[in-house]
Amino acid sequence: MKKGTLYLIPTTLGGNNIQDIFPPLIKKVIEQTDDYIVENEKSARKFIKLIAPEKKQSELHIEQLDKHDKQKGISDFIKPLINGKNMGLLSEAGLPAIADPGSLVVKEAHKNGITVKPLVGPSSLLLALMASGLNGQEFAFHGYLPKESGELKRKLRLLENESAKHNRTQLFIETPYRNPKLFETLLKSLKPDTFLSIGIDLSLPTEEIHTLTIREWKKKKIDLHKRPAVFIFQAS
Numbered sequence: 001m002k003k004g005t006l007y008l009i010p011t012t013l014g015g016n017n018i019q020d021i022f023p024p025l026i027k028k029v030i031e032q033t034d035d036y037i038v039e040n041e042k043s044a045r046k047f048i049k050l051i052a053p054e055k056k057q058s059e060l061h062i063e064q065l066d067k068h069d070k071q072k073g074i075s076d077f078i079k080p081l082i083n084g085k086n087m088g089l090l091s092e093a094g095l096p097a098i099a100d101p102g103s104l105v106v107k108e109a110h111k112n113g114i115t116v117k118p119l120v121g122p123s124s125l126l127l128a129l130m131a132s133g134l135n136g137q138e139f140a141f142h143g144y145l146p147k148e149s150g151e152l153k154r155k156l157r158l159l160e161n162e163s164a165k166h167n168r169t170q171l172f173i174e175t176p177y178r179n180p181k182l183f184e185t186l187l188k189s190l191k192p193d194t195f196l197s198i199g200i201d202l203s204l205p206t207e208e209i210h211t212l213t214i215r216e217w218k219k220k221k222i223d224l225h226k227r228p229a230v231f232i233f234q235a236s
Helices: 024-032 041-051 103-111 124-132 149-166 176-189
Strands: 005-009 035-038 061-064 087-090 115-118 139-144 169-173 195-200 208-213 229-234
Touching (some): 005 103, 124 195, 124 208, 124 229, 149 176
Parallel strands (some): 035 061, 035 087
Antiparallel strands (some): 195 208
């Protein structure tokens, strides 16, 4: 029996401006796919309805990745693929499997000889890097940095030293309500000539992207509270 295809379906980074972001293929795949593995069922159903409003929600078969045990159930989740049905993988925002537990599903699909088809869509990390003006040849994404103040400062200084040594751009994110505290720590911990770029509300009408030295940032006011942001820096 021919196995199904796992489609990696991008979602919005917020907002409903789908006509400006997604190619027609996204709608076509969703219209033809009933089985999904998702990070969050509520947001996944909302997105599917936004893209394909005529599709009946009752026709959808959705499995949600366990937040506490991300490996749990994955071998069972992909059984429709093994039995010849196509499936969609959806993140809560942006691209599945990028800073997202969906990578475990993709790995399991490859182990079972299943075709994986990535579809085009927005990635906050790449959008921020593109617009930063910083080195896009040598970069690293670090996810969430330590929360504790002392550990965070040590980590930032380590990453700054690595950036200077290897000409490497460093990317990371934070839970939106903690953004102001992280920003303050960046200003206190990094050297004055280090470049810091912040991409806020990417792909939304309220989008802001600024790249300044730490010295210049100390003179600038910016609203980061509860706004999704990507932080990027490169030592001079």
